[in-house]
Amino acid sequence: MNFSEIVGIIAGCLTTTAFLPQLIKILKDKSAKDVSLLMYIIFCSGIILWLIYGILINSFPIILFNSITFILNFLILLTIIKNNLSQKR
Amino acid sequence: MNFSEIVGIIAGCLTTTAFLPQLIKILKDKSAKDVSLLMYIIFCSGIILWLIYGILINSFPIILFNSITFILNFLILLTIIKNNLSQKR
Numbered sequence: 743m744n745f746s747e748i749v750g751i752i753a754g755c756l757t758t759t760a761f762l763p764q765l766i767k768i769l770k771d772k773s774a775k776d777v778s779l780l781m782y783i784i785f786c787s788g789i790i791l792w793l794i795y796g797i798l799i800n801s802f803p804i805i806l807f808n809s810i811t812f813i814l815n816f817l818i819l820l821t822i823i824k825n826n827l828s829q830k831r
Numbered sequence: 832m833n834f835s836e837i838v839g840i841i842a843g844c845l846t847t848t849a850f851l852p853q854l855i856k857i858l859k860d861k862s863a864k865d866v867s868l869l870m871y872i873i874f875c876s877g878i879i880l881w882l883i884y885g886i887l888i889n890s891f892p893i894i895l896f897n898s899i900t901f902i903l904n905f906l907i908l909l910t911i912i913k914n915n916l917s918q919k920r
Contacts, residue, residue: 746887753884756877763869776865780852788845795842798835
């Protein structure tokens with residue numbers, strides 16, 4: 743593994759795990775009114791395309807990192823919808 | 832340009848512009864208490880490493896997309912800090 747690959751792997755780990763604090767914060771505070779729903783809709787759509795791109799060019803790191811990012815982002819998307827619905831009640 | 836490259840470019844456009852609605856929302860609502868500061872600190876660090884990776888492997892799309900993503904994320908980071916400070920006053 744060369745230097746650039748190591749930098750890429752650390753970069754991928756950071757931009758993937760970055761979403762975990764946001765998910766934990768929404769679950770803990772039971773509030774997501776300041777979090778943009780539109781951001782996560784666009785981001786999840788983009789990640790699905792990154793996954794397709796990874797499959798097309800047969801890149802294991804792209805498939806792996808984007809699968810985890812998609813799961814975390816989709817969970818944030820669901821918690822935003824859940825919180826927005828319960829706040830409207 | 833082949834099919835996989837087109838998919839990659841659309842994916843990059845989506846995951847880059849996704850942050851714009853979050854930035855607009857914070858500026859409009861003047862509130863960011865539900866937005867995780869830690870998420871944007873980790874994400875910005877990761878994007879800096881993606882930029883270094885792009886420079887190391889000489890990839891123009893990686894440098895371009897991550898430069899825009901960094902600017903948007905850094906602006907979100909600054910607006911979160913600004914709003915958190917003004918709410919504490």
